[in-house]
Amino acid sequence: MVTMTDTGTQAPALLAADCGGTTCRVALFDAGGALLGTGISGPANITLGGPALMQSLMSATGTALKQAGIKDYPLENLALSAGIAGLVTDAARTTLRDLSHPFRHLVAHTDAATALLGAHDGGDGAILITGTGSCGFGLQEGAFFSIGGWGPKISDQGSGARLGMSAARRALKGAEDIMPATPYTRAVMAELGGSAEAAYLWAETATPADFAALAPLTFDFARRRDVVALTLLGQIADDIEQMIEALKSRSCQRISHLGGLAAPIAPFLSAEVRALLSPPMGDALQGAKRMYENRLWDVENIRNAP
Template sequence: MGILAVIGSFETVSLPTNRRRVRYVIGVDGGGTGTRARLTRLDGEALGYAQAGPSALGQGVEQAWRNVSQAIEHSFRDATVDDWDPGECAIGLGLAGAIVASHSRDFLHAASRYAHVALASDGFTTLLGAHKGKPGAIVIAGTGSIGEALLPNGTHVFIGGWGYPIGDEGSGAWLGMYAMRRTQQAVDGRVSAGALVRAVQSVAGNTRDELLAWCERAGQHAYATLAPLVFDVETADTYAAELLNAAARSIDDIAVALDADGTLPLVVSGSIGQRLEPRLTPRVRARLVEPAGDAIDGALRLIRERLRGDGIVS
């Protein structure tokens, strides 16, 4: 049994590898809402695909492990392969929260029945997928935001991704927090209420008590649910348009910090990032490319590189 881990997408740990024959390579992409697994043969041919519940490590390593296992098992069922054994499987995983070293260690411990395991953050596998493992940069802005780059010298850089409530500038939660702050200020008369405030109130409540109760229950995900409202009213509400410009500037800042020379191809992804693309500066837009693949492609690339390093695939 060999565990090959990219802990926190920074360090690579290689443990002794058994020589048992690997027959299957599986790529897994896991986050706060779901897990997707693609089953492939050693030669790369895709055999099956399945989805399961969330596997963000911050929501609990046991839940993550349960849903990852289920996605893998169901990918075999999808491929109508009944006779398989974890000892024949090498899995590459990009999981939200793998950036926290203690989460990664706990997860790898649970995963030890597989022949080979390589774990990285979902941001890193998205980066690997987007640029086929070659040097490149990516800014992902969904519920949270982070920028990652693989430099020509092999260095892995990342910018942002500090999480709710302080970091993740330009993300959905960040937009939602400012939309709520604006609403609070309008309700008590510090600013005038426009279309954005009315939209937030239609979701979170009109009165001070209703809004306070909503905020008391709300976390990162609840604030991110307000972000689409900002886009909905951007033509009708000056403040909403300014807020989207500020979010785009945050994405710009992350992209520039990832690659000050502006030589790397750049992918902007995530539901918020994609909608902010038209607002990015020409300098950053000039670097934009379409992603070559997704986070599952990246996870497969991650594990195949490790298998190649061990001479298991060529």
């Protein structure tokens, strides 16, 4: 039986969420899978804590309900299916299982899992995500696997953070006449404060995102044919190709390259590697919907309401 709201709109049944470190996006679907409304709010990484996660989710959900023209809808009628950044440790999973929430049913996996399910419409395949960090994620016969994603100090090859770290090191070598300076290395040094001491102090507190912020400068100078910028991007492209080949070696037939670095680095990848890539079929919100339909979640919390 189709349930309607008091405004005549078909009632929402599923809230799909993409809970990231910067934004939380949600999409509201009825029982037939039709999209009713969307919403967006602030950070929703589980490492921020359960209350912060719920605050962002509730704000985005309110926007989605408003867009759908629905007022005062009982959230206990909704199932929530979420891809959540940071849901990679036992402590984070425990936090989510114990979380008080107003929904009928809360299920979740990592945001990489929902991005994967969206990219391949719920089917087997793999993704390589290259942004501030990087990781490979795959699904084969109902089982997920991952490679990389352990932070830029020991992992995250082919990422913006690793590119920025290489840029800072090479710029310092140029400033100290260890290697030849170029317009690019001088521009990087200017971003780091203009001196070796300033660069050292900057690096002491710099986050992966701070290092990744040097990536656009690298692409800018590569377009000007600066030899150092081109060399660093070539190294990053080699790292990305290695990750793609690793995913291919696991018999992944569909591989999609996602993330902020995916489009700008594409011209630096070999034609052979580009031929291995498939365009994503959908996004992480569609992946969260697929996760619920295909029962592929990692964490479940059935109405642990306040």
